[in-house]
Amino acid sequence: MASKTLVRLRTRLCTHVALALTLIAPGAAFAKWPERPLQLVVGFAPGGPNDIMARVLAEQLSAQLAQPVIVDNRPGANGNIAAGYVANAAPDGYTLLYNSSSLGLSPALYRNLPADPLRDLAPVNGTATLPLVMVVNKDFPASNFEEWVAQVKARPGGFNYGSPGIGNLAHIGMEMILKDRGLEAVHVPYKGSSEARSAVVAGMVQFQLDSVNSALGLIEAGSLKPIVITAQNGSEVLPEVGTLQASGVEGIELSGWQGVMAPARTPPDVIAKLSEEIALAMKSPKIVEALEVQGGYSIASTAQEYGEFLAQQIELFKTTVQDIGLEPN
Template sequence: MLASCALALGALCAASAAAAAGYPDRPIRLIVPTSPGSTADVVARVVAENLGKALAQPMIVENLAGAAGIPGTRQLVSAKPDGYTLGIVSSNHAINPSLYKSMPYDAVKDITPISVIGTTPLVVVVAENAPYKTMADLLKAAREQPGKINYGSSGTGSVLHLAGELLKSKAGVDMMHIPYKGGNALITDVMSGQVQVAFLATPSVLAQVQAGKLRALAVSTPQRLAVLPDVPTLDEAGVKGYSYDAWISLIGPAGLPAGIVQTLQAATARTMQEPAVLKALSPQGFVAQGSSAEQASQTLAAEITKSQALVKAAGVAVE
């Protein structure tokens, strides 16, 4: 029996090595399940250009947006596990299983995690002429006027929505949620004051904050951001233990051979430290990683667990 197991394992390893031996020898399709210009899309295009160089094959980005990334990811999980169709997923991938009553795929079993590309810190913003000069001002007003202050997000169940729900829970405040279909209109309405406050991805609002069109009250990460050194963390601003950001990972369909995963992960880790990549993404607040495949799996599991609690607390569900 032991001999049979050893033979089977050896055959599996040999097959994996053989699959990776000439890989890649043609262009790689990279599915991005968000719209062009989104944070995930911007990051994906920078990574695809440079990862393609590391692999000596072009990576062709294909946007398949809609429904919190589900249609695009569904195509990815249906692809042949040969390393020539890969995908980008973000925090929504971990949120969707708790948000949607029915999913066309299993968010864990139907994918192969390759690497966490990096994370996108969130920033709490208000209009530049808003009465809230600090996070303490906002929280004080929210406590004095329960349910009167509104906060916007890019959609029900989105990472921006759950960031707000986590704030409500940890700070003990009640604010009204206003969901948008995407972030651009939300940013415009925050600047005009129609929406009083919002969590937004740092790359999407950094220019407006630096230009003085939006006021940043706090950042969502445990440490301050190099691009916004004067903006306190939520923990520093009195919301003890607050930590929440968006993440972006490279994945393949389930069954991707270990040898190909190793090739892709190693190339991704190198790519995320390339000066050209850091120069393009770091000034926007993106934190490059290039984690191991094991760490990517652990991140996904932890994020699914965290999202389950936040979705339940928010009391939201989508058919």
């Protein structure tokens, strides 16, 4: 009888211990995070603004975390292929998305997304914002925003502008500017920024919005002329170029912002650790220098603030897309 009681007691004890281990296991599993390399997924091809910043950040995080951070380019569908891949990854803090502002644009442009930014992904932290610059062909008869407005107003629909494709920030941003000034121009979408930029240089289209860093070499060579910077803070590498706000355009702040997202349900302690490490990394001399070269600046804060910013941007882009008459695909 005593032996049976002892067996029952042992069984109950083992059951309670197993249950306790089950309850504490998730936290314990991440106590030593990271214990292996991290994957930083970029939704665009190598060499672009997102890829450049992702690689600099990956190098800095590798040093801080004492683990390799490997950049994995998965281009396509305006960044949505990469977003879907990360959303379906294990929520363990080892697979992350280095996103662009297309993450905020996509809900306004596509009915069926592989990943809902607010439901399927978790914000970690913002990283950088890179202002855009409007550039024109070197022979275009304007050297500043006011002269550009006058030329386009004089020929409604008579000029063409390029963009890396339908629905990206350069396209939406140009439509916002045209609408604000009561202007008309014909949109010509290309397969990427480089192709659109080359079209402006060749005179096939007359102007476009481009990242400062990408256009800078051609501006310095005299092949392109800068007309206006789209961000209120302007650009340190093009200090002589005015801003939209200084030209009287209100309510339009266009920058290619970037950040890091994780799969939804990633443990909060891992998110918090990642967020802190990213904020620290964005202050490193190498990243500060990389931002200066690209004409951008850091927007690192906290996971909560980045999540709030993302939600605001999604609503802003939805309103803008409706205003300019674009139908979601």
